[in-house]
Amino acid sequence: MRWSAIRSLLWKELRQVGRNRMALLTAAFLPFIILFLAPIQILLQLRLAGLRALPNNSFPGIDISDPNQLALQLIYPVLFVMGGLLLPTLTTTYAIVAERERHSLELLVSLPVTVGEILAAKLLMVLTVTALVGLPYVAAVLTLLVVLGIGGLEIVPALLAPFVAAVLCSTALSLVLTLLARDFRSANNLNGMFFVPVLLVTLGTLALAPGPARTYVLALVLIGLAGVALLIAMRWITFERYLE
Amino acid sequence: MPGTPAISFEETSKRYRNGTLALSEVSWSIPVGARACLLGPNGSGKTTSIRLLEAALSPTTGWVSLLGTPVGGRGYGDARQRTGVVPQNAGMYSDLTTFEYLDLARRLYGRGDVDRALETFGLAEHRDKRLAQLSGGFQRRVVLAAALLSEPELLLLDEPTVGLDPVAAHEVHEYLASAMRGRTTLLSTHNLAEAEALCDDVVILRKGVVLLHESLASLRQRKKPRARLAARQGVAALIEALRKRNVDAVIEDGGVIASIDPEHEAPELLRSLLTEGIAVYECTPLTASLEDLFLEAVRR
Numbered sequence: 206m207r208w209s210a211i212r213s214l215l216w217k218e219l220r221q222v223g224r225n226r227m228a229l230l231t232a233a234f235l236p237f238i239i240l241f242l243a244p245i246q247i248l249l250q251l252r253l254a255g256l257r258a259l260p261n262n263s264f265p266g267i268d269i270s271d272p273n274q275l276a277l278q279l280i281y282p283v284l285f286v287m288g289g290l291l292l293p294t295l296t297t298t299y300a301i302v303a304e305r306e307r308h309s310l311e312l313l314v315s316l317p318v319t320v321g322e323i324l325a326a327k328l329l330m331v332l333t334v335t336a337l338v339g340l341p342y343v344a345a346v347l348t349l350l351v352v353l354g355i356g357g358l359e360i361v362p363a364l365l366a367p368f369v370a371a372v373l374c375s376t377a378l379s380l381v382l383t384l385l386a387r388d389f390r391s392a393n394n395l396n397g398m399f400f401v402p403v404l405l406v407t408l409g410t411l412a413l414a415p416g417p418a419r420t421y422v423l424a425l426v427l428i429g430l431a432g433v434a435l436l437i438a439m440r441w442i443t444f445e446r447y448l449e
Numbered sequence: 450m451p452g453t454p455a456i457s458f459e460e461t462s463k464r465y466r467n468g469t470l471a472l473s474e475v476s477w478s479i480p481v482g483a484r485a486c487l488l489g490p491n492g493s494g495k496t497t498s499i500r501l502l503e504a505a506l507s508p509t510t511g512w513v514s515l516l517g518t519p520v521g522g523r524g525y526g527d528a529r530q531r532t533g534v535v536p537q538n539a540g541m542y543s544d545l546t547t548f549e550y551l552d553l554a555r556r557l558y559g560r561g562d563v564d565r566a567l568e569t570f571g572l573a574e575h576r577d578k579r580l581a582q583l584s585g586g587f588q589r590r591v592v593l594a595a596a597l598l599s600e601p602e603l604l605l606l607d608e609p610t611v612g613l614d615p616v617a618a619h620e621v622h623e624y625l626a627s628a629m630r631g632r633t634t635l636l637s638t639h640n641l642a643e644a645e646a647l648c649d650d651v652v653i654l655r656k657g658v659v660l661l662h663e664s665l666a667s668l669r670q671r672k673k674p675r676a677r678l679a680a681r682q683g684v685a686a687l688i689e690a691l692r693k694r695n696v697d698a699v700i701e702d703g704g705v706i707a708s709i710d711p712e713h714e715a716p717e718l719l720r721s722l723l724t725e726g727i728a729v730y731e732c733t734p735l736t737a738s739l740e741d742l743f744l745e746a747v748r749r
Contacts, residue, residue, distance in 0.1 A: 213557055220549065307581075311536040316553070
């Protein structure tokens with residue numbers, strides 16, 4: 206794959222998505238609630254009232270009688286994973302299905318690019334848009350958590366890692382499912398299917414992984430899933446099916 | 450490299466996921482400098498062949514090479530940047546302008562002058578229009594402009610005029626005729642008039658198999674020469690007179706088509722007929738059209 210070709214295609218993708226503000230707004234709406242409103246509401250509760258303590262050790266490995274620990278080791282990681290899973294799906298679906306529905310892939314492959322370069326540029330566009338839309342929310346919440354003394358600086362990478370990993374995982378899974386879908390509607394329906402299983406994997410990993418490293422373990426698990434999905438998408442499914 | 454074909458298929462097959470065999474162990478090539486047309490009915494494997502050359506599809510078995518480089522292999526990127534492609538009836542972006550698309554093509558080819566291309570193809574006034582807003586004729590001009598932007602050595606044209614009205618198709622033909630001059634070209638079409646006007650060599654595909662690969666000139670030479678005759682006495686009398694002289698003749702479209710070499714046999718034959726009192730007032734040499742040759746090959 207040539208980086209110069211991917212860069213040129215990325216420029217095209219960003220220009221196109223920038224002109225489709227409705228798609229961007231729709232993509233940003235749910236993550237706004239999950240990545241910003243919900244964390245802020247929990248933060249307020251922690252500061253003003255304190256989370257009502259649950260019986261000790263009802264979640265394996267976490268002292269949930271400490272509201273701060275409960276928030277940092279379970280609630281925020283789960284919220285950030287949910288936000289990271291939701292954020293890229295619509296953009297990925299839009300970037301790929303739109304090409305199929307208007308038959309413009311034929312136009313694109315008539316230029317000197319490979320199918321792999323086209324997919325790589327689309328994935329980079331999704332990650333760029335996701336970073337632009339999601340990172341400000343996450344950064345604001347992390348800043349507030351540190352400034353208000355809920356956690357130290359070590360919580361920044363510990364909570365950022367599962368968010369970034371969830372974005373990568375969601376992008377790769379959406380890519381596989383969107384390539385398999387017939388149209389925009391079926392792509393959206395298929396994309397809804399991976400949300401619950403990945404959330405179960407998230408909860409399972411948080412329960413099984415030991416101590417404060419659990420969010421990093423979760424990030425590694427999600428990145429592993431992303432890698433497998435990406436391999437399937439690029440190697441076995443690919444855009445070829447759109448051109449057959 | 451001298452002697453290296455511009456395009457080559459070696460025992461190439463392509464089977465789609467749904468089981469359709471689009472190409473079945475085809476082997477053919479065209480040399481550098483040739484202007485060849487790829488003919489065949491719908492579903493014969495023409496577009497599949499072009500997509501294999503673009504590396505948009507991979508062959509199931511066999512090899513495909515472009516400008517001496519295996520498709521998808523080492524050096525293919527460079528060969529691909531020296532090849533302009535006009536796709537068949539591609540969809541157009543509603544969120545990219547003419548200039549932006551051509552600029553994307555320039556970046557990907559690594560060279561080219563977008564403003565000059567806009568001028569050459571009469572697109573300057575449509576520079577900032579979205580591609581989907583252009584008429585079919587202008588959309589095809591944009592695609593041609595993108596394919597020719599980098600002055601490629603090789604042109605792959607997949608049904609470049611399909612779906613256009615006659616005026617737009619005529620305009621595109623004029624651009625094509627000029628673009629193909631001195632340039633290796635593979636034109637995939639089922640428009641026989643287009644192929645005849647623009648190409649020298651013919652590759653005929655049917656059901657994924659090469660039926661024929663020959664130059665138009667040698668195809669025509671192989672076809673028995675014929676002449677169309679008409680006489681004042683009428684078709685029946687003329688046929689009888691010809692048969693008396695052992696000349697094969699048939700009635701076609703109300704006229705008599707005689708199997709004779711117009712240049713070498715016609716003068717003697719006409720003299721003989723006129724002497725006998727058969728008032729021949731027409732003798733027109735017939736050149737086999739590509740349509741005749743195509744139909745003959747497909748029906749074989």
